Amino acid sequence: MTETQVPTRPLHLRVVWLPDDTVRDLYVDGDRMTFDPVDGAETVATAGFALPGLVDAHCHIGIRRGAAPIESLDEARSLAYTDRDTGVLAIRDAGSPYPYPELVGEDGLPRLIRAGQHIAASKRYLRGIGLECEPDEAAGALARQAKFGDGWVKLVGDWIDRSRGDLAPSFEPEVLTAAIEAAHTEGAKVAVHTFSEEAVACVVEAGADSVEHGTGLAPDLLDRMAAQGTALVPTMVNIDTFDDIAATAESKFPTYADHMRRLKAGFPDVVRAAWEAGVQVYLGTDAGGGIDHGLAAEEMHLLHERAGIPVDGLLAAASWKGRDWLGLPADLGDLVVYDRDPRVDLSALREPAAIILRGRVLA
Numbered sequence: 001m002t003e004t005q006v007p008t009r010p011l012h013l014r015v016v017w018l019p020d021d022t023v024r025d026l027y028v029d030g031d032r033m034t035f036d037p038v039d040g041a042e043t044v045a046t047a048g049f050a051l052p053g054l055v056d057a058h059c060h061i062g063i064r065r066g067a068a069p070i071e072s073l074d075e076a077r078s079l080a081y082t083d084r085d086t087g088v089l090a091i092r093d094a095g096s097p098y099p100y101p102e103l104v105g106e107d108g109l110p111r112l113i114r115a116g117q118h119i120a121a122s123k124r125y126l127r128g129i130g131l132e133c134e135p136d137e138a139a140g141a142l143a144r145q146a147k148f149g150d151g152w153v154k155l156v157g158d159w160i161d162r163s164r165g166d167l168a169p170s171f172e173p174e175v176l177t178a179a180i181e182a183a184h185t186e187g188a189k190v191a192v193h194t195f196s197e198e199a200v201a202c203v204v205e206a207g208a209d210s211v212e213h214g215t216g217l218a219p220d221l222l223d224r225m226a227a228q229g230t231a232l233v234p235t236m237v238n239i240d241t242f243d244d245i246a247a248t249a250e251s252k253f254p255t256y257a258d259h260m261r262r263l264k265a266g267f268p269d270v271v272r273a274a275w276e277a278g279v280q281v282y283l284g285t286d287a288g289g290g291i292d293h294g295l296a297a298e299e300m301h302l303l304h305e306r307a308g309i310p311v312d313g314l315l316a317a318a319s320w321k322g323r324d325w326l327g328l329p330a331d332l333g334d335l336v337v338y339d340r341d342p343r344v345d346l347s348a349l350r351e352p353a354a355i356i357l358r359g360r361v362l363a
């Protein structure tokens, strides 16, 4: 799909508006959606089921397949279009080595909420992707990234420690805590990558705003997360690759490989328990690097089928509640229409019938 370049004209749709579970006449006038009739609106849908687009709350349009930085704005656009054409109209970019502030607000692109560049420990992350620092630099580095994003920063909370042969926190607990506090002081929310039990316990304690992946979450952390509003973005599509990661690492790092396999095996139950404890759980694919873009519907399938998240709550979290979480107004001119009811069959999400973004119908 490519965006039409014709001037915006008011649009009218009569559809089941899923946030209300009601048949509604919706009007899109410029970049705003309203239930009040707009003169001269052109009717573009008279049936179907609509929501304000899916949110991929963890992907990377600044990282190309193979985990190298992109090299142009066009590359970022192209990755974002891939997501958009599957109905993702908002993206929280969870760390980019290539800055692209010019693209925020661009016609035809999903709403972009960027988290600056990953802050990681020296030699403890994908090479060339994060800003690597020593423990005494971490808090300052994370706080500085607050200036380069849209209200979020990204901290790599753990990674394989080759000297230990297993996952280990990137920094000592007091360093992780100080970094999160420093970013908060700059007004940024903090998303933290964690796989291990050790790191996630520390960052939940420190009041991180979202746990990314979170495979190591213990049940006794979940009530605290729910109470303090620390969200979980499970990225189940990514966790599915743990067996491959383990197989590659097996010969040199058998303990790590075994750990990754155990984390993967226990993960659907972790996600389910988080949901049941009232933790906000959002859709994230972790596209970029090792995962293809455009897999939001697949992530929804895994969250429902494997983790057992109920469809109604899942759709809300993956769409209008996710947008609200990221600070997007509820009346923006973004809509995705499906012929089939995704509440009856989530596979409907694989086939958007119409996409309206920033008030324009995508052709």
Ligand SMILES: [Zn+2]
Pocket: 058, 059, 060, 094, 286
């Ligand atoms: Zn990621």
